[in-house]
Amino acid sequence: MIEIKNLHKSFKGETILDGIDATFDRGKTNMIIGASGSGKSVFLKNMLGLFKPDSGEIIYDNERLSEMDENRQKELRENMGMLFQHSALFDSMTVEENVMFPLRMFTKMRRKERQERANDILQRVNLENLNKKKPSEISGGQQKRVALARAVVNKPAYLFCDEPNSGLDPKTATVIDNLIQELTHEANITTVIISHDMNSVLEIGETIIFLKDGKIAWKGTNKEIFKTENEAVTDFVYSSELFRKVRIAQNKGL
Structure with a gap:
């Protein structure tokens, strides 16, 4: 489990993360969604230890990242898996x-x-x-x-996925989604996924946080997101053709 408590991060006087509180549970696909510029990537980089928060805490299974010495942080990184947006494979290797x-x-x-x-x-x-x-x-x-x-x-305890379906066709994206969720469940991994893909939200969004202007504007599941009256969320998710069709079907009682 990863716990985030009152996380703040600014760059050159501009607030990027403004008091984030979140919990990412072990054995679940935890998703972070939001428009470009909402703070998703900065949030992820803080969790990975690539950025140092201005204030607040990041806690890995009851251990505070800020209190870990260099050796312990190295051990933590070795216990992380990272799926990059563009795969980042080594071309010279098989x-x-x-x-x-x-x-x-x-x-x-x-x-x-x-x-x-x-x-x-x-x-x-x-x-x-x-x-x-x-x-x-x-x-x-x-x-x-x-x-x-x-x-x-x-066999990491923590898996981070940055736009895992970027550039993939819908069928292949669903395959990747299902593999991520299956591996998460089987190995009881704490998985955190940044995504713009509303198909992924529908398929595997077991827990979802929606960021807007560096704050969490909504929390819930892929079932609850259809029912929310939060205007910021509905404006974002129903820009997706898939979600519009689902809402229409729901309203018709299909």
């Missing part, structure tokens, strides 16, 4: 080598053990036959699955 990379960096496994673990997780994401391919030789959706495999191969 699929297998990309997935093995965190194991080589953060464990003392022998190469054979690393290969076995990498192949296990590649099989889990249905890519067992692409081990020796380079990223340039596989599709965008396959690259995203490789990136997800790399993010979870080290």
Whole structure:
């Protein structure tokens, strides 16, 4: 579990995060949504320790990030998985080598053990036959699955996903969503997802926070978001064609 208490962050006098309070539960897909400029990326970077908050606390399973020494912060980072918006695979490495990379960096496994673990997780994401391919030789959706495999191969306690469906077609995006949720449940991971994709919100938004102007304007689930009367939320989510259709169907009692 990750707890956020009264988090503030400003740059050059401009307030980006203005008193954020949130809880991200273990074993759930926790989503952060909001318009561009609402503070999502800065929020994520504070949780990752890339930015230092001006005030407030970030607490990982009862440990305050601000009180961790350098060694403990290093241990925490080793227990994190990160799925980047554009996959961020190493072009010079094969699929297998990309997935093995965190194991080589953060464990003392022998190469054979690393290969076995990498192949296990590649099989889990249905890519067992692409081990020796380079990223340039596989599709965008396959690259995203490789990136997800790399993010979870080290069996992290915390998984962060930054726009995991960026650039993917709806069918492939649903595959990625379902894989993230399945792996989260199976390994009891605390998963935090930044997304603009309202399809993802509908599919896997077990807990959702909506940011507006650096504040949490709404909290709930993918079921509750359809019922909210919060104008800021409805203006944002019903700009999606999918959500408009769902609201119309609900109003008709379908």
